[in-house]
Amino acid sequence: ILLSLVSCEIDNYDAPQLTISGKILDSELNELVGSSGINAGTVVRLYEDNSTQPLIYNTLPEGTFINSKVFAGNYSYIAEGPFTMVGESSQNLIIDRDLEFEIKVIPNVRLGIALDELTGTTAKVILQYEKVAAEQELVNLSVIWSEFRNPNVYTFSGGGIIQEDVSSLNLTSGEKQFIIEDLKPNTKYYIRGSGVTNNPGNYYNYSSQIEIQTQ
Secondary structure, three states: OHHHHHHHHHHOOOOOOEEEEEEEEEOOOOOEOOOOOOOOOOEEEEEEOOOOOOEEEEOOOOOEEEEEEEOOEEEEEEEEOOEEEOOOOOEEEEEOOOEEEEEEEEEOEEEEEEEEEEEOOEEEEEEEEEEOOOOOOEEEEEEEEEOOOOOOOOOOOOOEEEEEEOOOOOOOEEEEEEEEOOOOOOOEEEEEEEEEEOOOOOOEEEEEEEEEEOO
16 A cells, blocks of 8 residues: 555656757857758757756757756756857756757858759759857768758668868868769659868767759
């Protein structure tokens, strides 16, 4: 009987019901900062009061996150990814209702991608890059393609990746052409550009994705 009563008392706590969602934003351009998603991408760590055990949120590839089961309370948070947070490394947050907030960051590399030419099953794309982290070196530029959305350097099912080691070139900004050959005919592909600096976590920055349809 005692065990039954104790069990009932423990189980009667209210379940967490609040929802928090957020965006990882470039503090200068006010644009989402993408990452690899759950594959070694951006992570947000949320700490309640003085707890040292965080709630861990993996962001989606485009740079957003959401959790629909959070208790009300006082929290602090940090974000880890291909960037540096603006301001203090740990920031405070009061959660007393459903909440959406932004985390402003400075990306290691800013990237843009554009289709230059599509001929049959060959695509030429232009990757624009700007290294922002002055104390880091740009070591790799890549283009990744897949038959599924948001390919990254770890996952590109039905596609492929072209990586170029640029560590000896001391690149800061510019553009580079990549030629993707031997694509399947009559197939839709999603393409993203990627770049990585010699940052401590080996996090990759990504461009937004473009879609192509082969002939």
